[in-house]
Amino acid sequence: MKQNISKAVIKRLPRYYRYLGELLDAGITRISSEELSKIMKVTASQIRQDLNNFGGFGHQGYGYNVETLKDEISVILGLKSPHNLIIVGGGNLGRAIAGYPKFGNRGFIVKAIFDNDKSVIGSRVGDIETYSVDLLENIVPTLDIDIAVLTMPKEHAAETAERLYKLGIKAFWNFAHTDLQLPGDAFCENVHLSDSLMQLSYRLKNSL
């Protein structure tokens, strides 16, 4: 069944996960799809439909158990088993991601940073060491890496992704300002910050 879940539903799951976490933090243990609908500003029928993709965890007249639902979503999202990450690009953005404690709490463990700048190589973010990018082939195979975070300039992104793919990495979190061409069994989530900022600029211009 899971194979047929639409991309749109998958895109909404982290948002459910986030809202359920906020409810739990607020001490709310049970919620109806109507209440969840109000908070999340999607229709109750959308919520029921989305969650039915996974067999549905609600019960007529009871609603959803917040903790159970959050837990089930975390299983679906693959958050139950830890993921090992490397960051290629030890500039400000790479270091910000390396130092963000919430990723570690959710099982995304940054194992190493790589850079080509001698002034950065050898430095640490917490426990995480920065290595020369020349050592990718030596170090990556020893670390059981699932995900590569690309925070280097776009000029080096394609070549680096190719090297990492050859080392067995299939998942790329790409902040470099370019779209990567990856083999069919690899996949990529892009965070193009400029694209997002330009949309804000557009809305600003057209709201005036």
Add this chain to the structure above:
Amino acid sequence: MKQNISKAVIKRLPRYYRYLGELLDAGITRISSEELSKIMKVTASQIRQDLNNFGGFGHQGYGYNVETLKDEISVILGLKSPHNLIIVGGGNLGRAIAGYPKFGNRGFIVKAIFDNDKSVIGSRVGDIETYSVDLLENIVPTLDIDIAVLTMPKEHAAETAERLYKLGIKAFWNFAHTDLQLPGDAFCENVHLSDSLMQLSYRLKNSL
């Protein structure tokens, strides 16, 4: 006419802008919608349709002049007039954004950083000073700010956005891990990094 452009088209415009910039960097001055289609992996008819929203800049048998098209898109996106930004949250992410030279090159000028952490207040990123968040009401009105970048923890995001809205800021670039409830004439672009990382985790789990 501009009022009726769909959100989907607006979302694609920064990508056109980016690819046209890459073409210019490579010395390509003229391109057909078919060639652009191959590079961007969208259909040629989609490209023609998208660009027709703005009157269309192509000519039968000639294609598009890359520089003119990029320039027209930059007008549409509001990139021709500079925008003044403040960053609230002077941690790693806020400093990464403050120090990112490409934003400045595109007319997004960071004027000040605000934080509540005494160890950060008074420090600089390049020329940009970090002030106490208590001084928002004193400093923001002097800077002619268009856009507030929110890189503080989610617990303070709603209250800060409300203060900034009262100071006349309508555009929010929100990295705090929460959805803001803003008045109808304000708008927000969210960059929820965890959501993006969770989608990668989902795809990793379901590709195995």
